[in-house]
Amino acid sequence: MxxxxxxxxxxxxxxxxxxxxxxxxxxxxxxxxxxxxxxxxxxxxxxxxxxxxxxxxxxxxxxxxxxxxxxxxxxxxxxxxxxxxxxxxxxxxxxxxxxxxxxxxxxxxxxxxxxxxxxxxxxxxxxxxxxxxxxxxxxxxxxxxxxxxxxxxxxxxxxxxxxxxxxxxEELETLGMDVVRSMNTLGVALYPGSIPGKDQPLFTLTDDQISFGIGIHGESGYRTEPLYSSELLANELVNKLKVHYDLAPDKQFAILINGLGGTPLMELYIFANDVRQLMALSDLNIAYSKVGNYMTSTNMAGVSLTFLEIKDEAWLDFLEEPVQTYAWNN
The missing domain is CATH 3.40.50.10440 (Dihydroxyacetone kinase; domain 1)
Structure with a gap:
């Protein structure tokens, strides 16, 4: 490539x-x-x-x-x-x-x-x-x-x-562990990535396949199957993430829709809209959302979805707090 x-x-x-x-x-x-x-x-x-x-x-x-x-x-x-x-x-x-x-x-x-x-x-x-x-x-x-x-x-x-x-x-250590325990991510690849200087991709997929559960170092996933639509993909990921939580009506979630390096923003936002609709159908409250390329895997094409259950209102304040960095826009 x-x-x-x-x-x-x-x-x-x-x-x-x-x-x-x-x-x-x-x-x-x-x-x-x-x-x-x-x-x-x-x-x-x-x-x-x-x-x-x-x-x-x-x-x-x-x-x-x-x-x-x-x-x-x-x-x-x-x-x-x-x-x-x-x-x-x-x-x-x-x-x-x-x-x-x-x-x-x-x-x-x-x-x-x-x-x-x-x-x-x-x-x-x-x-x-x-x-x-x-x-x-x-x-x-x-x-x-x-x-x-x-x-x-x-x-x-x-x-x-x-x-x-x-x-x-000490407070930051405790807060960090609490946040990690409240968070789950699942990713899929449409096309594998590759490393500069190496011609071969890190794993193989046919043009109609996707790989579920890929890693950010180009690792293949645990299952491959055809990609039918963004909506069906969103349904699969949302349902797999939901099982990790007690979905009481008062729960709030932050979600991160992350591109893996080779996926156009058009596709990420279409996927985001499908996630929004699916969570609304389940009466899940998305209190904060972020869409873009934040943790990539060179040129892998794909997307990951992260759920973070908001255990403390301060977490939302922290997510919304303005910063001065080149990759996180408020």
Whole structure:
């Protein structure tokens, strides 16, 4: 598949330089590293997230006032080293401590927790929240995969607003765990993605197939079947997400409809309208919604749907709080 790149081995570094150039009012890159720092500083708890590149605008798109203090970016779909995460902690810590927001993949967790340990040994206050919103199943053992996927962006937004309002490190850790427990995501792919420098897609689908339960690192799902319409796809995802909740009439939900990198906004908004109608038929209250490309998988075509049950009215306030970032528009 044709790509607008130069040498594949230079793609990540050139990507980060391009982001730093285009958004120089908001962030800066530490030269020769995968660390991007926001320029806005305040004496509050600093939030740091990251992982492999290939998920743009995650995570750099959420650097700025009201969200992340730093993102740490590894090779494509490969987490950064503990040493680079430690560097981000040292550069971001303004005194009240640092909270790491980690997506639930074994290699990501290992790298971030090692960095946390190193930072604590150097005298920093550091805690973490592990996001595991993916509720798809493993096709081999039929267990929930519980990877960290698009719902991670809701965690960035809610905790970022809370940190800006002065929540302590311990309060942010508790809030983060509460949000994660209230959230589920399920994604589908219409076309697989590919990695710069590699001609073959990460898995195969015929033109009429979709894959349910795909991952953000280009992983295939647990089931393939024909795509009939946006409405039927929305019905499948909404019904699978509903089973994770007690659907009392007074419950409120935030939803995130996330494109995976190769899906036109037209299709995302058609899908959003179908989700809206289905939830209205079920008397489910959508108190907040967001539609766009927030956690992608290079050029994979597809969509994910996230449900977040609003357990506290403050969560809605945090979601609606204005921010200054390049990827989250209020």
């Amino acid at each position: 044709k790509k607008i790149i130069n040498q594949p081995k230079q793609a990540v570094s050139q990507l980060l330089d391009g982001i730093a150039f285009a958004h120089s009012d908001l962030l800066t890159r530490i030269p020769k590293t995968g660390v991007l720092l926001r320029k806005y500083q305040e004496n509050k708890v600093a939030l740091i997230a990251g992982g492999g590149t290939g998920h743009e605008p995650a995570h750099s798109g959420y650097l700025g006032k009201g969200m992340l203090a730093a993102s740490v970016n590894g090779p494509i779909f490969v987490p950064p080293s503990p040493e680079e995460i430690l560097l981000a902690i040292e550069k971001s810590d303004q005194g009240p401590g640092v909270l790491l927001i980690i997506k639930n993949f074994d290699v990501d967790v290992a790298s971030f927790l090692k960095a946390e340990q190193l930072a604590i040994e150097k005298g920093h206050q550091v805690k973490h929240v592990i996001v595991n919103d993916d509720c798809s199943i493993d096709k081999y053992n039929f267990k929930k995969r519980r990877r960290g996927v698009a719902g991670t962006v809701f965690v960035h937004k809610i905790l970022g607003a809370a940190a800006h309002k002065g929540y302590s490190l």
